[in-house]
Amino acid sequence: xxxxxxxxxxLHLPFMDFHRIAVGVSVVLFIGSIALxxxxxxxxxIDFKGGTLIEIRTPQAADLAxxxxxxxxxxxxxxxxxxxxxxxxxxxxxxxxxxxxxxQQAAIDRIQATLNGMYPDIEYRRVEFVGPQVSGELIEKGxxxxxxxxxxMMIYIWFRxxxxxxxxxxxxxxxxxGLTIGVFSLTRxxxxxxxxAALLTIVGYSMNDTVVVYDRIRENLRKYxxxxxxxxxxxxxxxxxxxxxxxxxxxxxxxxxxxxxxxxVIAPFVLAMIWGVLIGTYSSLFVAxxxxxxxxxxxxxxxxxxxxxxx
Amino acid sequence: MRYFxxxxxxxxxxxxxxxxxxxxPNLLSRDLAHELPTWLPHKxxxxxxxxxxxxxxxxxxxxxxxxxxxxxxxxxxxxxxxRGERIGVRVxxxxxxxxxxxxxNADDAAAAARELDGLADDFTITVDETGTxxxxxxxxxxxxxxxxxxERTLEVLRGRIDPEGVLEPVITRQGRDRILVQVxxxxxxRVLRSRLGQTAKLTFHLVDQDxxxxxxxxxxxxxxxxxxxxxxxxxxxxxxxxxxxxxxESLESAAASxxxxxxVVAFSFDGVGAARFCDVTTENVGRLLAIxxxxxxxxxxxxxxxxxxxxxxxxxSFTVFETQELALLLRAGxxxxxxxxxxxxxxxxxxxxDSIEAGxxxxxxxxxxxxxxxxxxxxxxxxxxxxALITNxxxxxxxxxxxxATLTLPGIAGIVLxxxxxxxANVLIFERIREEQxxxxxxxxAVETGFRRAMTTILDANITTAVAxxxxxxxxxxxxxxxxxxxxxxxxxxxxxxxxLTRLLTHVWLARxxxxxxxx
Numbered sequence: 165x166x167x168x169x170x171x172x173x174x175l176h177l178p179f180m181d182f183h184r185i186a187v188g189v190s191v192v193l194f195i196g197s198i199a200l201x202x203x204x205x206x207x208x209x210i211d212f213k214g215g216t217l218i219e220i221r222t223p224q225a226a227d228l229a230x231x232x233x234x235x236x237x238x239x240x241x242x243x244x245x246x247x248x249x250x251x252x253x254x255x256x257x258x259x260x261x262x263x264x265x266x267x268q269q270a271a272i273d274r275i276q277a278t279l280n281g282m283y284p285d286i287e288y289r290r291v292e293f294v295g296p297q298v299s300g301e302l303i304e305k306g307x308x309x310x311x312x313x314x315x316x317m318m319i320y321i322w323f324r325x326x327x328x329x330x331x332x333x334x335x336x337x338x339x340x341x342g343l344t345i346g347v348f349s350l351t352r353x354x355x356x357x358x359x360x361a362a363l364l365t366i367v368g369y370s371m372n373d374t375v376v377v378y379d380r381i382r383e384n385l386r387k388y389x390x391x392x393x394x395x396x397x398x399x400x401x402x403x404x405x406x407x408x409x410x411x412x413x414x415x416x417x418x419x420x421x422x423x424x425x426x427x428x429v430i431a432p433f434v435l436a437m438i439w440g441v442l443i444g445t446y447s448s449l450f451v452a453x454x455x456x457x458x459x460x461x462x463x464x465x466x467x468x469x470x471x472x473x474x475x
Numbered sequence: 476m477r478y479f480x481x482x483x484x485x486x487x488x489x490x491x492x493x494x495x496x497x498x499x500p501n502l503l504s505r506d507l508a509h510e511l512p513t514w515l516p517h518k519x520x521x522x523x524x525x526x527x528x529x530x531x532x533x534x535x536x537x538x539x540x541x542x543x544x545x546x547x548x549x550x551x552x553x554x555x556x557x558r559g560e561r562i563g564v565r566v567x568x569x570x571x572x573x574x575x576x577x578x579x580n581a582d583d584a585a586a587a588a589r590e591l592d593g594l595a596d597d598f599t600i601t602v603d604e605t606g607t608x609x610x611x612x613x614x615x616x617x618x619x620x621x622x623x624x625x626e627r628t629l630e631v632l633r634g635r636i637d638p639e640g641v642l643e644p645v646i647t648r649q650g651r652d653r654i655l656v657q658v659x660x661x662x663x664x665r666v667l668r669s670r671l672g673q674t675a676k677l678t679f680h681l682v683d684q685d686x687x688x689x690x691x692x693x694x695x696x697x698x699x700x701x702x703x704x705x706x707x708x709x710x711x712x713x714x715x716x717x718x719x720x721x722x723x724e725s726l727e728s729a730a731a732s733x734x735x736x737x738x739v740v741a742f743s744f745d746g747v748g749a750a751r752f753c754d755v756t757t758e759n760v761g762r763l764l765a766i767x768x769x770x771x772x773x774x775x776x777x778x779x780x781x782x783x784x785x786x787x788x789x790x791x792s793f794t795v796f797e798t799q800e801l802a803l804l805l806r807a808g809x810x811x812x813x814x815x816x817x818x819x820x821x822x823x824x825x826x827x828x829d830s831i832e833a834g835x836x837x838x839x840x841x842x843x844x845x846x847x848x849x850x851x852x853x854x855x856x857x858x859x860x861x862x863a864l865i866t867n868x869x870x871x872x873x874x875x876x877x878x879x880a881t882l883t884l885p886g887i888a889g890i891v892l893x894x895x896x897x898x899x900a901n902v903l904i905f906e907r908i909r910e911e912q913x914x915x916x917x918x919x920x921a922v923e924t925g926f927r928r929a930m931t932t933i934l935d936a937n938i939t940t941a942v943a944x945x946x947x948x949x950x951x952x953x954x955x956x957x958x959x960x961x962x963x964x965x966x967x968x969x970x971x972x973x974x975x976l977t978r979l980l981t982h983v984w985l986a987r988x989x990x991x992x993x994x995x
Contacts, residue, residue: 288662
């Protein structure tokens with residue numbers, strides 16, 4: 165029976181021929197992402213910005229204009245309305261108001277009272293309120309978690325591989341996190357707690373991919389001591405290409421299923437993951453590997469296996 | 476590969492069967508699962524509020540207000556104690572952690588020190604020879620006092636949120652100064668919010684009828700009187716004597732009732748309260764008695780005669796709903812410390828059900844796609860990987876049920892993601908076997924080398940994902956934590972199934988059927 169092969173056997177793609185272009189593009193994109201982040205920031209959701217989000221479902225299609233004018237008449241700050249999925253589902257956003265939490269609570273009460281008056285059979289699908297204290301803590305925790313993840317990965321890779329690999333892996337990770345944040349800054353997709361969770365998962369996934377490639381490079385560096393590093397890297401990337409592609413595809417299958425059927429609530433999370441898997445796969449091949457080309461890991465004397473030095 | 480120890484086979488089989496046993500109750504309805512005998516695995520995966528629907532509120536206690544109250548109590552106590560010994564004292568300073576007093580006569584310092592010794596456990600009180608007294612919270616006393624206030628608050632909240640004991644709310648202290656309230660099945664939180672937000676401190680005061688409200692508002696407030704807003708007409712105030720005659724703590728019961736067709740709250744006092752109320756009303760016939768709730772005058776009826784039967788009614792322009800709520804708050808008691816809602820996440824039942832449905836469909840679709848894909852790519856070995864994948868899911872559900880981890884919407888995403896990523900280990904192994912075969916190894920040799928060589932890579936790769944998963948716990952508030960849980964458990968179970976179960980199946984297949992090719 166003929167098996168499906170995503171990567172033909174005996175393929176020898178000269179990956180490292182493109183290292184200048186690839187690294188150049190990555191550097192430009194990374195700098196662009198950072199610049200974008202500094203210039204226009206992220207479109208923080210209520211987790212990080214604080215504020216209120218109410219998702220309602222009305223019996224018939226909601227009259228957005230009427231709802232808007234009724235709610236604006238309450239004078240509780242600039243209310244934003246958005247159809248969410250269908251004409252009878254509406255998302256109402258309320259920024260953080262000046263004053264303490266009780267002011268917010270009172271505003272939510274008044275909004276709900278008004279909505280109940282307009283639509284007696286209204287259903288509250290979701291009411292989320294995050295106060296200023298909690299949102300500040302969540303920003304802090306989120307940033308901490310991502311940083312700690314990067315540091316732990318660094319420690320692990322430094323423990324497991326030579327320093328050149330460590331540098332490459334960390335650069336690849338920084339690249340992935342940077343570009344993902346850049347995409348969120350560019351697209352203005354809401355950046356929320358689940359997106360940070362996605363970032364952490366991307367860090368894990370990208371590291372996973374890089375480690376598989378690095379494992380093979382290290383193995384081949386020992387095996388083919390006479391060959392130039394460049395050739396060994398190319399060979400290793402080709403050796404693992406089939407696996408790299410297969411795993412990306414199965415993960416993508418799962419992610420696309422989530423994106424298509426998982427509902428609007430987790431869509432930003434899934435989008436971040438899809439982008440992260442793409443970029444993570446790319447960075448293993450075109451960021452992590454070229455770094456080794458530049459840093460030239462020491463090939464002689466492997467203490468762990470006690471191999472003799474080659475002349 | 477030639478040798479696969481029997482004990483390993485048994486472990487693989489045993490773990491798989493146990494996983495199935497623990498996962499099985501999830502197939503039953505919730506009621507049916509409850510009826511299972513306790514010696515059988517009967518726990519089901521507990522759904523997070525974002526799936527089951529319900530209210531999640533994070534409350535913060537107003538520590539400043541609590542400190543104020545405690546310091547005011549201390550101040551009164553110091554004055555009273557020293558006045559009893561005819562020692563003059565006045566307050567000369569203080570902040571939110573201490574009060575400073577100065578004796579009128581520094582010679583009283585020794586006597587004051589003696590009297591104040593052991594006045595309050597949570598303060599250190601020092602008196603120096605110049606007659607300055609400093610009373611400051613002790614670290615331990617402050618924390619203990621706060622902890623005690625929170626414990627009492629939890630009790631009051633239980634009474635307020637779930638008076639009938641049917642909602643199964645979770646009300647717990649969170650961190651130093653917060654309380655987490657989770658109420659399943661509640662989607663309109665306005666009632667909940669108003670029940671949590673009100674302190675419900677009920678007090679009775681005499682109205683100061685010697686001063687006009689206008690004079691008081693102009694700043695001519697007699698000593699011992701206070702100005703309080705009224706409930707009936709916004710902007711209208713009352714001048715009351717500050718002294719609390721009777722307070723809500725003396726209430727024995729409260730219930731919504733009617734008086735001449737108007738909704739009212741009927742209450743009755745305990746023994747001490749009743750006696751006190753009787754005295755007060757006897758001494759002040761003809762005067763106005765103000766009923767004050769949280770600093771707002773609800774009504775101020777005239778005392779027509781002594782009220783000594785220990786009960787009364789609170790009138791005001793109430794709706795029936797308002798009297799019911801007020802009676803409930805009075806029954807549960809006043810909050811020892813004011814609360815503020817700092818975070819709310821409420822999910823209605825239909826959104827929760829939609830999320831479960833969406834998660835199910837996404838899981839089934841991704842599952843089917845991956846299964847087809849694996850067979851298309853690896854044939855028989857792919858089928859083994861699929862058996863491992865299914866077992867992996869069963870183990871995952873079993874562990875989630877056993878550990879009573881909470882399944883959330885991101886948690887379902889974690890499971891779906893695990894489906895995609897779990898096959899990674901098998902992909903690594905199969906690709907390695909392919910390569911080894913290409914290098915001219917025999918089937919058996921290639922399989923064995925493939926499994927062995929792929930092992931370190933799999934370990935390396937999974938440890939990195941595990942690190943990320945554990946950090947999600949750290950980050951974790953509710954839903955995100957659920958994601959971390961499923962991801963971490965998924966990594967664990969997928970390593971087991973990929974490295975042991977697939978290996979076992981391959982071993983049995985090779986030994987029994989001796990295939991000519993692996994078909995990959």
